[in-house]
Amino acid sequence: MQPLITVEGIHTYYGKSHVLDGVSLIVGKGEVVGLLGRNGVGKSTTLKAIMGLVRPSRGRVLLEDRTITHLPADRLARLGIGYVPEDRRIFPLLTVTENLRIGLHRRGVTEARKRQLLDKVHHYFPVLAERRYQAGGTLSGGEQQMLAIARAMMLEPKIILLDEPTEGLMPRMVSHIRQIIDTLHSEGVAILLVEQNVPLTLQVSQRIYLMEKGAVRHHAAAAELQVSDAVIHQYLGV
Amino acid sequence: MDIAFEQILIQTVNGVVTGMILALVASGLTLIFGIMDVVNFAHGELFMLGAYVGVITMAATGNFWIALVVASLIIALLGAALYLITLRPLLGRDPLNTILATFGLSLVLQNYALWQFGPVARKIEEPFTGHFTLFYLDYPWYRLVIAMLSAGIIGALWLFLKFGTYGIWIRATTQDRMMAQAMGIPVPMVLTGVFALGSGMAAASGVLFGPLVGVNHAMGLDWVLKAFIVVVVGGMGSLGGSVAASILISLLEAYASLWVSPAQAVIVSFVVLILTLLFRPTGLFARVPR
Numbered sequence: 001m002q003p004l005i006t007v008e009g010i011h012t013y014y015g016k017s018h019v020l021d022g023v024s025l026i027v028g029k030g031e032v033v034g035l036l037g038r039n040g041v042g043k044s045t046t047l048k049a050i051m052g053l054v055r056p057s058r059g060r061v062l063l064e065d066r067t068i069t070h071l072p073a074d075r076l077a078r079l080g081i082g083y084v085p086e087d088r089r090i091f092p093l094l095t096v097t098e099n100l101r102i103g104l105h106r107r108g109v110t111e112a113r114k115r116q117l118l119d120k121v122h123h124y125f126p127v128l129a130e131r132r133y134q135a136g137g138t139l140s141g142g143e144q145q146m147l148a149i150a151r152a153m154m155l156e157p158k159i160i161l162l163d164e165p166t167e168g169l170m171p172r173m174v175s176h177i178r179q180i181i182d183t184l185h186s187e188g189v190a191i192l193l194v195e196q197n198v199p200l201t202l203q204v205s206q207r208i209y210l211m212e213k214g215a216v217r218h219h220a221a222a223a224e225l226q227v228s229d230a231v232i233h234q235y236l237g238v
Numbered sequence: 239m240d241i242a243f244e245q246i247l248i249q250t251v252n253g254v255v256t257g258m259i260l261a262l263v264a265s266g267l268t269l270i271f272g273i274m275d276v277v278n279f280a281h282g283e284l285f286m287l288g289a290y291v292g293v294i295t296m297a298a299t300g301n302f303w304i305a306l307v308v309a310s311l312i313i314a315l316l317g318a319a320l321y322l323i324t325l326r327p328l329l330g331r332d333p334l335n336t337i338l339a340t341f342g343l344s345l346v347l348q349n350y351a352l353w354q355f356g357p358v359a360r361k362i363e364e365p366f367t368g369h370f371t372l373f374y375l376d377y378p379w380y381r382l383v384i385a386m387l388s389a390g391i392i393g394a395l396w397l398f399l400k401f402g403t404y405g406i407w408i409r410a411t412t413q414d415r416m417m418a419q420a421m422g423i424p425v426p427m428v429l430t431g432v433f434a435l436g437s438g439m440a441a442a443s444g445v446l447f448g449p450l451v452g453v454n455h456a457m458g459l460d461w462v463l464k465a466f467i468v469v470v471v472g473g474m475g476s477l478g479g480s481v482a483a484s485i486l487i488s489l490l491e492a493y494a495s496l497w498v499s500p501a502q503a504v505i506v507s508f509v510v511l512i513l514t515l516l517f518r519p520t521g522l523f524a525r526v527p528r
Contacts, residue, residue, distance in 0.1 A: 051420055053419075053420065072424075073416075073419040074419045074424045077420055077422035083420045089416075091414060092413060094406065094409060094413070098406050101406065102406060102410055102418075102423065103421050103422060105422075
């Protein structure tokens, strides 16, 4: 496995609260990696630290061989890291198309390529084509989630940091998100997936990291784990 | 007291014309507040410095339109520099810090102008000197021209924000700064650009308004006070709201001055401000995201 993202012993603080206590993990090129743990163990903060939205006080993050620990998020987005936050955070007053087009204004992206990318996400998410002139804030929760993923895809990322994409969604929508993760994986896009839905995470991921109290405590191939395993029970209480 | 219909029409024209000038001052202010959360107390001084740069350029070139463009560009650059030096280091801190910083900046710029240009008002020659007859009045064409130019500049800003690539960046940054950055938008650059744009608009209004009043170091105070009222009444950060509130307040003041003196009519804008804060603190025309 060729490492795409390497996180080496990062520590972060929110005020005096020590949120990440030496998190280390690796995501290989084109790999889907699940990051599991109870609420508040620092999974989302790990994604934010990789994305440059939270500055680690110690440790480092590498994209391939390049240290990116202190690069701003906009540079990281242009280097190929897509981010889909837990609460979707689409731009509510921009139309669906405007939300998507934001990621297209990058150096070297031709008009033809922009059209291709828009067509591609419309193919994956036909509802976004139907609602292209609608304000993002008027979409349903599931549609907003699709828009958040599609928006990240417009950056043509090497990796997408996906934070609880199925939270609060109906089963049909969960199954659609799962298909999208599989499709992105088949296209060679790596995914670091934070999820509370353990069965789904075990199904779509190749490897799993289990977090507790701000650090990775266990690491295994997804195929070796089952929802009923003691280790899952220990770290997730499932 | 009987009010003639023509007096009401004249005051309507006056109200709309003054409203459009006020809207131009207020739109720079609301742009900076809406996008950067910065209450810019130095906006009036950028308006005043714009007028002075206009005076100097007019003296050098004799052309009002060149003065308008040069003043807007120079003050936009000055605005960018002031933002980088004084406000950017305060990002993320208590908003009181930026309020105090812009207030301090306002005093420095005002006293600089007093020191540099003296207390005597300068004059910018208006580019049109003709009048037309509006009932019993000789109404200057120039007042109509600045109202139309203000409308044109605000319209161009709206089109830029609505359809321009960087306009979409600005709107995205307004709505969610963190996600804008995560989508590859260079947010610090956008913020600097917005401050420069707002400053340039203040300068443009200073030059346009210069021929109607003398250019002096304190000329920004009244207009910016009124622009702040407009920004609050229109809805903090709402460009359309600022335009609507500017026209509403100017019309109300114009109509009020049919009964009382213009100095007393100013009270109307404060009444509207207080009523807005009491009954609709988000502003009369604000669009609230769902």
